[in-house]
Amino acid sequence: MAVFFSLPAPAHGTAGDNKQQSGEQRKSSLVIVTGQFPPFIDENRRDKGYVSRLVTDIFAQVGIKTEFLFVPWGRALRMVELGREAAVMYFDKSEQRAESFTFSDPMLWDNWVLFHLKKKAISWRRLEDLSVYKIGATISYTYTPDFYRLADENVLSVSWQPYDKQGWKMLMAERLDIFANTESAWYYAQQEFSPQNLARLTIHPKPLAAQLGHVLFSKAHPDGDFLREQFNLGFSKLKKLRTLADYFPDKVAVPWPDISASSKNKP
Structure with missing residues (x-):
């Protein structure tokens, strides 16, 4: 996340003065890297989506103005991992991400579900039961450790796609039996497909998992910890x-996630 400094430090200022001034100035504006995930995160909306508006209002509580930089999901994570920017949104926690990022307080729960065509009956109790189906999944999303393990072991036949759009198209073309995505991805399908095509789709009643969405802050960026603290402070106020x-x-009537809630995927 790029942080902008509106005034240069006076040439005659001491190092202590410059440090204090820098700390004050870096609170004014920041850029958060993200990908497209309508309507939660949507470059084409005036408010940039539901999650974007929430994050904007959270930082506004502590006097920080936000901008959003939209890039492919994988690139977004990599940019922030390397410290080129300070924050990326929004993702679940994972052990791998914890090596490079710290996590904001959780914003909301979102179920991972299995989309499929109504005419294709899907039956499963354990992940291994899905081995008979062709499954679509999106690179850089947070599926369960067991899902990744079974995919790596070729127990599950997973077709990895860089964008949701490819997964949806393959499902509609019957090149996939299942498209694994978050429940909120239904909003995207409603925008992309006709009512006639949408009528072909359904969601399996058994969720794959549940996750908590966070803003991730770079351990490699000098302002990462400061901005995470500011986010959490603003969120507590909001x-x-x-x-x-x-x-x-x-x-409606759903409470904010508890700060102490575990972000581990639920079975």
Whole structure:
């Protein structure tokens, strides 16, 4: 995340003065890297999507103005991992990501589900039961450790795609039996496909997993820890003023996630 300094330090200032001034100035503006995930994160919307609006309002509580840089998901993670930018949104926790990132307080739960065509009956109790199906999945998303393990072992036949759009098209063309994605991805399908095509789709009632969405902050960026602290402070203030449903229309009466909630994928 790029942080902008509006005024240069005076040439006659001491090192202590410069450090204090830098700390004050870096609070004013920041850039968060992200990918497209309509309507949660959407470059074409004025508010940049539900999650983007929430994050904007959270940082506004502590006087920080946000901008969003939209790039492919894999590149977004890599940019922030290397410290070229300070923050990327939004992702679940994982052991691998914890090596390079710290995590904000959780913003919301989102189920991972299995989309499929109604005419294709899907039956499963354990992940291994899905070995008879062709499964689509999106690179850089957070599936369960068992899902990755079984895919690596070729127990599951997984077709990895860089963007959701390819997965949806393959499912509609019957080149996939299942497309594994978050429940909120249904919004994207509604925007991309006709009502006639949407009527062909359904979601298996058994969820694959559940995850908590976070903003990730780079361990390699000098402002990463500071900005994470500011985010959490702003979020604690916002939760006293707004409800989850103020940002996500389908979350009426759903509470904000508990700060202590585990972000491990649920079975």
